[in-house]
Amino acid sequence: EEVSKLLALKAQLGSDDGKHQFVLKTPKGTRDYNPKQMAVREKVFNTIVSCFKRHGAETIDTPVFELKETLTGKYGEDSKLIYDLKDQGGELLSLRYDLTVPFARYLAMNKITNIKRYHIAKVYRRDNPAMTRGRYREFYQCDFDIAGKYDAMIPDAECLRIVHEILSELDLGDFHIKVNDRRILDGMFAVCGVPDDKFRTICSTVDKLDKMCWEDVKTEMVKEKGLSEDAANQIGQYVSMQGGMDLAERLLQDSKMSQSKQACAGLSDMKQLFSYLQLFQVTDKVVFDLSLARGLDYYTGIIYEGVLTQTGATPAPPLQARAGDTLDGVESVSVGSLAGGGRYDGLVGMFDAKGRTVPCVGVSIGIERIFSIMEQKAEAEKVRTTEIQVMVVSAQKNLLEERLKLVTELWNAGIKAEVMYKKNPKLLSQLQHCEESGIPLVAILGEQELKDGVVKLRTTATREEVDVSRVDLVQKIRKMTSAV
Amino acid sequence: EEVSKLLALKAQLGSDDGKHQFVLKTPKGTRDYNPKQMAVREKVFNTIVSCFKRHGAETIDTPVFELKETLTGKYGEDSKLIYDLKDQGGELLSLRYDLTVPFARYLAMNKITNIKRYHIAKVYRRDNPAMTRGRYREFYQCDFDIAGKYDAMIPDAECLRIVHEILSELDLGDFHIKVNDRRILDGMFAVCGVPDDKFRTICSTVDKLDKMCWEDVKTEMVKEKGLSEDAANQIGQYVSMQGGMDLAERLLQDSKMSQSKQACAGLSDMKQLFSYLQLFQVTDKVVFDLSLARGLDYYTGIIYEGVLTQTGATPAPPLQARAGDTLDGVESVSVGSLAGGGRYDGLVGMFDAKGRTVPCVGVSIGIERIFSIMEQKAEAEKVRTTEIQVMVVSAQKNLLEERLKLVTELWNAGIKAEVMYKKNPKLLSQLQHCEESGIPLVAILGEQELKDGVVKLRTTATREEVDVSRVDLVQKIRKMTSAV
Known part of the structure; x- marks a missing residue:
């Protein structure tokens, strides 16, 4: 009976000769993890979670889908990449796009004003997958965030310490952490003569400097975005600057930059940040880099990104050479950012009826890229997938x-x-x-x-x-x- | 600028006075886990995973959604509870309904014929939630399965040993594990005079015996499903039987039951199973119970279910008293099944073009019900949510x-x-x-x-x-x- 039932079911599957015509695959941009990949994944998670716990984080979890309106208006242009669920009656739902918006919703909903939490879970983006480089439509995010009103730059510095600890312990190769501040960027745009309504779009263009050379970025600013040649040149001078506390001090004296109140606030905080980073013993890897912009709209203060200086197998080309990659239509071989984050003081307020804000700063570990690197390393090795003694x-x-x-x-x-x-x-x-x-x-x-x-x-x-x-x-x- | 941007976004959210009218909640049937709940969850997972690892299981992971056609024809009537994704161009996708079908798809796709694996992940059912009793639309499953052609009843016995270990270690209260076999059920239906085409529907009715008294079950069989009074009475005699190896032996001698080849095969295997269970030292909790039917269609051999004899707080009413609950429209206070599973030898073959089968036996731990019990216990206690020293x-x-x-x-x-x-x-x-x-x-x-x-x-x-x-x-x- 069972066998005949199964055969009947098989026949239902659409072919009259009892064979299956349907494709046996996972959905586009997704993958299964086999036991060996799971062993690598478990090892990476253990390293990261140990670090989060060493810094006293609690953990929470939220559903894989949210009310559609919870995600509405949070991601700008990227909203088109959100997966919606079919309307089967009842609420309209979407798969979560990141862990930050659900976190802000959680804080507002439960009226939480202070928490240090991590959250490791999958998020969903209908993007063009590039799976060999660790870009998927279903992928893990590993977020650590500190919410609460505290004295400036102390939690921000701890986030950078955490990036430093994790990237050091994973031993992926030499890395550095770029830092900048949205207020410095906006101040810079203002003093360079960028019109107010062009700040965000020019910021997006600056964000491409890790993949494009300055000449191409400038062309985009002037030709596509209609910025004056003069303003673009002024920006060009600033975004080539890299340094540490000394650079922050120099820019505070800069005749142009010092005209912007916002920039000065950002620069003073940057100085403060570096003094804490010294105490945290991580200044060896941290670079104040005026070209760092980061895509997401919701950042309001410090931003940062951890990048490999070179991957183990294929050294990233020097900055000048990268232009060629883009001209060829080939993206940089560098795996890019391994961790990123920043301060977002306005997001929780978007969920509060009275607009009460909860200042937040956080970091997201780019775990899929780390898996890619670790899996390549593990291919050569014999990885045990059970613990049998x-x-x-x-x-x-x-x-x-x-x-x-x-x-x-x-x-x-x-x-x-x-x-x-x-x-x-x-x-x-x-x-x-x-x-x-x-x-x-x-x-x-x-x-x-x-x-x-x-x-x-x-x-x-x-x-x-x-x-x-x-x-x-x-x-x-x-x-x-x-x-x- | 940032603030004004955020205010603009806020305004977009649909209210003209800048306040939010939208509801701040998680989707129906879902919940957030707060840090205390996560601490409980971590503890339960650790116990379960340790057990799985002690028995040499590897682990895999699959995407949260599958191609819609992968799930088609696997769940019978329950298919209506599957969440579909909106057609946004590209493939038609559905959220996974359990971990068993994705596991079978994984085996067939990768041509794997032997594996012992566990998989812990969330699954999705558009069911009527009953969250206080641990029934959600998004919930965890914790599955352990053994795939491969082996000598009869050895892996099956190990699955029961695993249920025994986990329920003992979690210390939720006294429990027992009911076992039966689909072949014994089908043989019993045959010798009691149930027509072949009514096997599955009568089986579904028998499955309700854990919530309804025999009289109500019989009425459903006769009045709703059109079974003869005589056949129903014969079934009634069998399904009241409980025992161990002795019962299997007695039924092998039973003049009616012994007429069914299928039943005899099931009963011999049951004897064999109990001999292994003795060696595994778990017979104290295992009961051969002819009323156990289990809902899912794909089982082909042994089936089992671990149930609490009584919950810590509210003892389950005796069998006779449960009728009243149903009459009142109130479900039994018992939390019900804490673990369940069985043998499904035909499922993988449904995904193979040539119908090659891989015999499988597995168990699923009812983790949400366990969370419910553990959380109630934890409410009184002080649970630490960080590990700061x-x-x-x-x-x-x-x-x-x-x-x-x-x-x-x-x-x-x-x-x-x-x-x-x-x-x-x-x-x-x-x-x-x-x-x-x-x-x-x-x-x-x-x-x-x-x-x-x-x-x-x-x-x-x-x-x-x-x-x-x-x-x-x-x-x-x-x-x-x-x-x-």
């Missing part, structure tokens, strides 16, 4: 019951153990399984061992075997696996 | 820099530590924060301590304070927190 095997036939008894003893003692699901598996195939899967120990049962009340314990790596009394077995395994 | 505080003003220096030293040593993000926080408010959050240690800095090269280390619980030399601090903290 001992395989219980039999040397002769008809010992299934004895194997099941022994594996039960081991499970009872909390030891990770398995048996083959065969009545009479061959000894060789059992031992081969251990070598292939990297199971460190083998507990061998035979007639003789049963008579003597012992188990032959074999170390897979060395193939050494030793008889262990049944009563001492658990202790012995614990000792040997803690040493492995 | 030390808070660095200052006794006087103007010591922010010294606090930041010290917390950096602790982070460098891998110690979980935090400071208040204020220049001059009050000592009392810093200490209060430690007591409220359950932070075990406080490192106090004052002018005198700095002069002496020491830190005053305070144990929050006892309020004892001791001066520790700066060079010994990390060691001392490690020692004290490992003892805490």
Whole structure:
């Protein structure tokens, strides 16, 4: 009956000869994670979560979809990339586009004014996938945010310390963290003569400096966006500047820049930030870079981005050479930003009926790009996908019951153990399984061992075997696996 | 500029007075997890994942949505509960309804014939939510499955051992695990005179015996489903039977039951199963129960369900009393099934062009119901939501820099530590924060301590304070927190 039912169902699937014509695949821009990829993913998550916990973060979770109106008006042009659910009656829903807007909704809804939280979850964007470079339509975000009214730049500096810790511990290669401030950018635009209503669009163009050379960026500003040549040239001088606290001090004295109140506020905070970064011992990697703009609209203060100086395999081309990539229609080989974030003091207020704001600063770890790099590294290595410590095997036939008894003893003692699901598996195939899967120990049962009340314990790596009394077995395994 | 932009966006949100009229909520049937709930969730997941790993499972992940056609024809009547995505051009997609069908799709797509894997992820059903009883539209499933051709009943028995381990370790109260076999059910229907085409619908009615009394079930069979009174009475005799290996033996001798080849195959396997369960030391909780039917269509062999004998707070009413609940329109107070599963040997073949099957057996842990119970328990207790070991505080003003220096030293040593993000926080408010959050240690800095090269280390619980030399601090903290 079952079989006929299944066959009937199969036939329903649309083909008259009982075969399937439909495509066996995951949706465009998505992928399965196989056990090896999951092992890499778990390792990366552990590193990141340990860091978040070391800094005292709690964690929350929100639904994968939100009311459509919750996301409306938060992402500007990118709204077209939001996945909507079909109207099946009831509420109109959309898949979350990031974790920041749901976080702001959560704070407003629960009237929370202070929290330090992390959130690791998948988000959804109907973008053009580029999966080899870690760009998917379904991808993880790993966010850490500090919400609350505090003294300036202390939480901001801790976010940068966190980026530093995570990128150092993941050991992906040399990196640096660019910082800038939206107020400095806006002040700069103002003093360079950019009209108020062009700030955001010129800012988007500046944001492309990590992929395009200055000449192309300037052309876009002047030709496409209608900025004056003179204003563009003035911007060009500023955005080439990089430095540390010294640069902030110099710009505070700059005759033009100092005319903008906003820029001065940003620059004073930048000085303050660097003094905290010194105490946090991370100034070796942090660069104040006036070309950093970041795409998202909701930032109101400091912004930052962690980038690899070069990837392990393919060094990123020097700045001058990148223009060629773009001309060829090929994007830079650099994996780009590995972490990014900034201060967004206005977002929570958008959800509050009385507009009460909760200042926030946060960082998002670009986990898919990190997976890409780590997976490439892992390809060469042998990655274990289970944690089994001992395989219980039999040397002769008809010992299934004895194997099941022994594996039960081991499970009872909390030891990770398995048996083959065969009545009479061959000894060789059992031992081969251990070598292939990297199971460190083998507990061998035979007639003789049963008579003597012992188990032959074999170390897979060395193939050494030793008889262990049944009563001492658990202790012995614990000792040997803690040493492995 | 930023502020004006945000105000403009706010205005767009639909109200002319700048206030929001839209509802601040999560979609129907979904919820946020706050930090305390997340702490409970993490604890439950750790217990479950440890068990899965102890049994040698790998893990995989699949996208939250699948091609619509992948889910088509797999869930029978329940298909109407599937969430579809809006057609925005491109593929037609649906949110996953369970983890079993994506698992079968994954096996067929990658031509995998042997795997032992677990998968923990959210699934989506447009069902009527009953959130107080742990029934949501977005909820976690925790699945463990063994795929591959093996000797009969060995992997099946391990799945039951896993249910036993997890329900024991979670310590939710007394439980038992009902087992039955689809072949025994079908054989029973045959010998009781149920027409072939009524097997599945009568099976669905039998499945209601955990919520309805026999009289109501019989009425449904006879009045609604058109079964003969005689056939229903015969079924009634069988479905009241419960036992162990002895019952399987008795039914093998039963003059009626023994006429069905299918039933005999199921009963022999049941005997075999119980012999393995004895070796696995779990027969104390396992009951062969002929009334267990389980809703899903795809099961082909053994089926099982773990249920609480009584919940901690509200004991489930005895079987006779439950009729009243249904008559009153009130569902049983029992939280119901905490784990369930079975063998499904035909599902993978539905995805294979040549119909090649991969036999599978698995178990799904009813994690949301477990969360509900654990959260109720946790309400009374104080649950820590961070893992901070030390808070660095200052006794006087103007010591922010010294606090930041010290917390950096602790982070460098891998110690979980935090400071208040204020220049001059009050000592009392810093200490209060430690007591409220359950932070075990406080490192106090004052002018005198700095002069002496020491830190005053305070144990929050006892309020004892001791001066520790700066060079010994990390060691001392490690020692004290490992003892805490």
